Amino acid sequence: MAHAFPLAARPLNGLYKASAALSILLLLAGPLRAQAPASVVGYGWARNAVNTAVFRKNSLATFKNEQFTAFYDSAGYLVLAKRTLPRGPWQVQKTAYRGHVEDAHNDISLMVDGAGYLHIAYDHHNNRLHYNRGLRPGALALGPMLPMTGQQEDKVSDPEFHRFPSGDLAFLYREGGSGNGNLVMNRYDVKNQRWTRLHTVLIDGQGQRNAYWQAAVDEQGTFHISWVWRETPDVATNHDLAYARSRDGGRTRQKSTGEAYQLPITEATAEYALRIPQKSELINQTSMCGDAQGRPYIATYWRPAGRAAVPVPAGVPRRQALAGQPSVAAHPTPFSLSGGGTEKIPIARPQVLVRTLAGKTAVYVVFRDAERGDKASLATCPDLARPQWAVQDFPTAGLGNWEPTYDTERWKQTKVLNLFIQRTGQGDGETLEGLPPARIGAGVDAVSAASRR
Structure with a gap:
């Protein structure tokens, strides 16, 4: 069982911050190195969390020295932008495409392939595929x-891209509804510029449930995926935490023990990192990553019996390792995740990152908590073998119902963490809040010392 301790505003050694609007400079270890403030990209729709949902894969994506982002503007139009790193101005281009922004599920996911082409998927909640590709390498024009593939593309939800070290892409999505759907996986061959179907059903809900997953491709190219099951559209029916990996680009899957899965994976055949019953306030669609040795880590939260919801980062190579890791923090005020649709919850789903240096694995968890003024917050454990956590708030104003998303590719390449920042609202059950368009800061930086060596 995870062990919790209260969120504490303790100083974090080696942590520095700049207080300019939307500008954050953090040095996670080692000496401070100055960096210019992040620039504002534009102003976006803010009446719900469609621009800032944690399951955007990705909100930011770097290829070589260019970084791309996307958002919905105040009228729901898809807007693309890019800049030259590290501090170039943002080039912004409004497209002719529009999303149903009143539903916070209809986020924008993007990635850049190994040839420099931008790929975009947007406006999905159990409807037909909306997918475009850039006209040429580096282009914002779509x-x-x-x-x-033209198959199973009429009932798409939760699409996300991942880039392999080869430059090829993976594309995951749910085919079917909440509580009754299957996980589909395509692969893009960057050389032939062609998508092929790898798995029509990778994780099978068997018409009775669906998997809500989080996935990551680590620096070695291992493709990790973990998930909770949901029995109905009610969030309260989330349960259990399962895991699988692929070391051949997603073609086959293994358990953490190396045992091969027979595909598709079902509730009966899945390997479980933790058994968590229904009605435990177990959140879905959080985050995971892998370290330099290919070991996976998950950040999630649930309510152990008789306690408040607890966000937890943990390693998954063995069940004991996952179950034995301590919590980042406890959220002392109880809350409920019961009901359908997007919920207004007081603590954001977290993002987890890891860095290995000098034989030590440091873990970073980014989150937002109403009890910390709805600011972006960072929890840091310098050495997971000696788990001691410190929490520090980023110098942002309250961000409403923002959830953290970041540039996974830049982190892999340089250990620079770029966050997508926007203050957003969110009402329960897809209701809206009366917020005006809010400015978007992309490229809010947290810099690891590993990038300076």
């Missing part, structure tokens, strides 16, 4: 809406 070509026409395209199919991928």
